[in-house]
Amino acid sequence: MRITSLEQLEAVGREGLQSLYPGRVRIAVGVGSCGLASGAGEVLTSTEEAVRVQGLDAVVRGTGCLGFCQQEPLVDVLVPGKGRTVYHEMTADRAEELVGVVAQGDAKADWALCRMVAEDWIIDGSQHPLASGEAAEPNGIPLYQDLPFFQKQCKIVLRNCGFIDPMSIEQYIARGGYRAVYKALTGMQPQQVIEQVAASGLRGRGGAGFPTARKWQACREAPGEVKYLVCNADEGDPGAYMDRSILEGDPHSVLEGMLIGAYAIGAHKGYLYVRAEYPLAVQTLEAAIDAAREHGLLGDDILGTGFHFDVELVRGAGAFVCGEETALLASIEGTVGEPRQRPPFPAHKGLWDQPTNINNVKSWANVPVVISRGAEWFAAMGTEQSKGTMVFSLVGKVTNTGLVEVPMGISLQELVYDIGGGILDDKEFKAVQTGGPSGGCIPQELIHLPVDYEQLTEAGSMMGSGGMVVMDEDTCMVDVARYFLTFTKDESCGKCTPCRDGTKHMLDILTRICDGEGREGDVELLEDVGKLTKEASLCGLGGTAPNPVLTTIRYFRAEYDAHVVDKKCPAGVCKALIQYSISAEKCTGCGVCDQQCPEQCISGQDKDPRVIDQDKCIQCGVCRDVCRYDAVIVQ
Numbered sequence: 001m002r003i004t005s006l007e008q009l010e011a012v013g014r015e016g017l018q019s020l021y022p023g024r025v026r027i028a029v030g031v032g033s034c035g036l037a038s039g040a041g042e043v044l045t046s047t048e049e050a051v052r053v054q055g056l057d058a059v060v061r062g063t064g065c066l067g068f069c070q071q072e073p074l075v076d077v078l079v080p081g082k083g084r085t086v087y088h089e090m091t092a093d094r095a096e097e098l099v100g101v102v103a104q105g106d107a108k109a110d111w112a113l114c115r116m117v118a119e120d121w122i123i124d125g126s127q128h129p130l131a132s133g134e135a136a137e138p139n140g141i142p143l144y145q146d147l148p149f150f151q152k153q154c155k156i157v158l159r160n161c162g163f164i165d166p167m168s169i170e171q172y173i174a175r176g177g178y179r180a181v182y183k184a185l186t187g188m189q190p191q192q193v194i195e196q197v198a199a200s201g202l203r204g205r206g207g208a209g210f211p212t213a214r215k216w217q218a219c220r221e222a223p224g225e226v227k228y229l230v231c232n233a234d235e236g237d238p239g240a241y242m243d244r245s246i247l248e249g250d251p252h253s254v255l256e257g258m259l260i261g262a263y264a265i266g267a268h269k270g271y272l273y274v275r276a277e278y279p280l281a282v283q284t285l286e287a288a289i290d291a292a293r294e295h296g297l298l299g300d301d302i303l304g305t306g307f308h309f310d311v312e313l314v315r316g317a318g319a320f321v322c323g324e325e326t327a328l329l330a331s332i333e334g335t336v337g338e339p340r341q342r343p344p345f346p347a348h349k350g351l352w353d354q355p356t357n358i359n360n361v362k363s364w365a366n367v368p369v370v371i372s373r374g375a376e377w378f379a380a381m382g383t384e385q386s387k388g389t390m391v392f393s394l395v396g397k398v399t400n401t402g403l404v405e406v407p408m409g410i411s412l413q414e415l416v417y418d419i420g421g422g423i424l425d426d427k428e429f430k431a432v433q434t435g436g437p438s439g440g441c442i443p444q445e446l447i448h449l450p451v452d453y454e455q456l457t458e459a460g461s462m463m464g465s466g467g468m469v470v471m472d473e474d475t476c477m478v479d480v481a482r483y484f485l486t487f488t489k490d491e492s493c494g495k496c497t498p499c500r501d502g503t504k505h506m507l508d509i510l511t512r513i514c515d516g517e518g519r520e521g522d523v524e525l526l527e528d529v530g531k532l533t534k535e536a537s538l539c540g541l542g543g544t545a546p547n548p549v550l551t552t553i554r555y556f557r558a559e560y561d562a563h564v565v566d567k568k569c570p571a572g573v574c575k576a577l578i579q580y581s582i583s584a585e586k587c588t589g590c591g592v593c594d595q596q597c598p599e600q601c602i603s604g605q606d607k608d609p610r611v612i613d614q615d616k617c618i619q620c621g622v623c624r625d626v627c628r629y630d631a632v633i634v635q
């Protein structure tokens with residue numbers, strides 16, 4: 001159905017509403033990449049088969065990631081009038097049993113993560129009730145909004161992820177989708193749209209935090225016969241998967257944001273640049289683009305307004321540097337993905353030398369909400385200079401890993417402890433790295449730091465695209481700096497000398513230090529090379545690559561000195577600087593360690609304390625991992 005009026009848009013929305021709430025049992029399985037990696041594909045198949053065999057009158061469908069990746073696979077069951085219950089850590093066998101329980105009108109409380117008696121529709125500020133009467137009362141299963149992981153979150157960008165079938169444009173429209181496009185095209189001038197975005201305080205969510213409206217204004221005012229619009233979905237940070245989850249779980253939010261941006265700047269052609277390593281995101285995007293064209297929401301005469309705009313999907317080859325906007329543009333043009341000198345900026349001279357506006361996935365997904373709810377509503381969240389929310393992938397040595405969306409200004413402590421549940425195995429928090437491989441490492445003494453663009457930059461880190469890696473007491477900060485610098489050195493395009501040679505030189509020094517060959521003056525040399533690389537590199541990759549090195553030196557200088565001067569690794573990580581031994585007092589002589597040792601360097605008679613032959617030991621740590629009595633000592 002081609003939509004040319006608000007009435008037709010609402011008719012499609014009613015169709016989607018019937019699909020979302022079908023008047024019978026609806027079972028949704030989270031089949032985002034995180035869910036599939038945990039076995040959600042088998043859970044979905046088992047659920048479908050159990051529903052068929054047991055004759056349950058139910059609709060079974062897939063959905064995106066709800067965010068609590070630690071608890072995948074997730075399955076939620078919506079029973080009309082009784083609400084929605086989310087079950088965690090599901091298996092194929094559990095799914096089959098769950099269908100039987102649901103068929104009997106019961107629930108499996110011991111498998112339940114949480115339940116929902118209503119759903120918030122952030123796009124229009126309404127609430128859709130799911131349960132009534134006694135079903136809405138407490139029943140021992142925590143409410144979604146009361147669960148610590150979700151309690152402090154505010155989902156704007158992630159508003160539909162885990163709530164709709166991403167392959168259904170009807171369900172997206174049912175929850176208020178494409179209303180913002182209609183509002184902009186039929187009731188606002190392009191300049192009014194830009195002014196609304198400016199008043200909201202929305203800043204680019206791809207890392208730099210540049211005011212979105214200023215980009216749009218510059219592109220709109222730039223002379224040129226043709227103007228282009230680009231979505232940067234080239235997410236390559238280790239441990240980061242925010243953009244991927246949005247594209248997999250709610251692709252239409254990005255398309256709608258791009259439509260509004262195109263209208264504002266006067267563009268009629270857009271490109272969505274996504275990594276080829278994201279096959280599920282590519283598949284979901286292709287389906288969404290086809291559905292939007294079929295419904296007249298992409299192409300000519302959109303919503304009967306005469307405005308035309310279309311999107312082309314471009315698959316990137318996986319070069320990290322193509323996340324930098326000028327390298328990304330070069331890749332779209334079919335040339336080598338290398339950064340260009342700026343100025344001129346893409347807003348004035350971008351794709352094929354025409355004015356081009358580039359924003360990140362999360363930036364585009366925010367736009368429909370800004371237009372629907374208004375600038376004042378959006379600007380009420382966050383801090384004075386950083387408005388709205390930010391999506392983070394919370395990973396590392398934290399109890400609850402997952403995707404979280406929180407208001408700007410929340411503290412690191414709230415993220416790590418209140419939402420993340422604290423450090424694994426009750427160990428001590430040591431640091432958190434924000435901003436991906438080019439971000440900085442923030443120490444325990446700054447745990448109360450508010451998270452916004454200015455505060456993170458002042459601390460030596462950055463917001464980046466939203467990666468957040470938590471580290472515990474067993475982390476060697478020198479080794480961490482080496483790890484991330486290895487990544488950025490390998491991903492450097494090599495075009496400019498400061499980045500190409502600076503990252504290699506820093507990595508050589510760090511490797512020497514971790515190998516026990518550090519020399520006096522190495523730390524100072526690292527600082528000098530790092531600062532030069534930051535100041536002289538052509539693009540943002542080289543300009544931020546030294547951050548892990550400089551912040552670990554700034555906050556953990558004692559660890560560097562221990563490596564260089566004392567030839568010791570305090571965290572017991574760097575193999576050349578540690579030695580394993582076995583405590584005669586704690587060792588029970590069980591023999592497990594010598595049975596598992598790959599070098600057979602542990603000896604001792606039955607029931608006698610074991611001894612490690614230091615000449616043969618390769619510091620692999622297997623003995624410590626298998627010892628049940630904490631008898632293995634690392635020095």
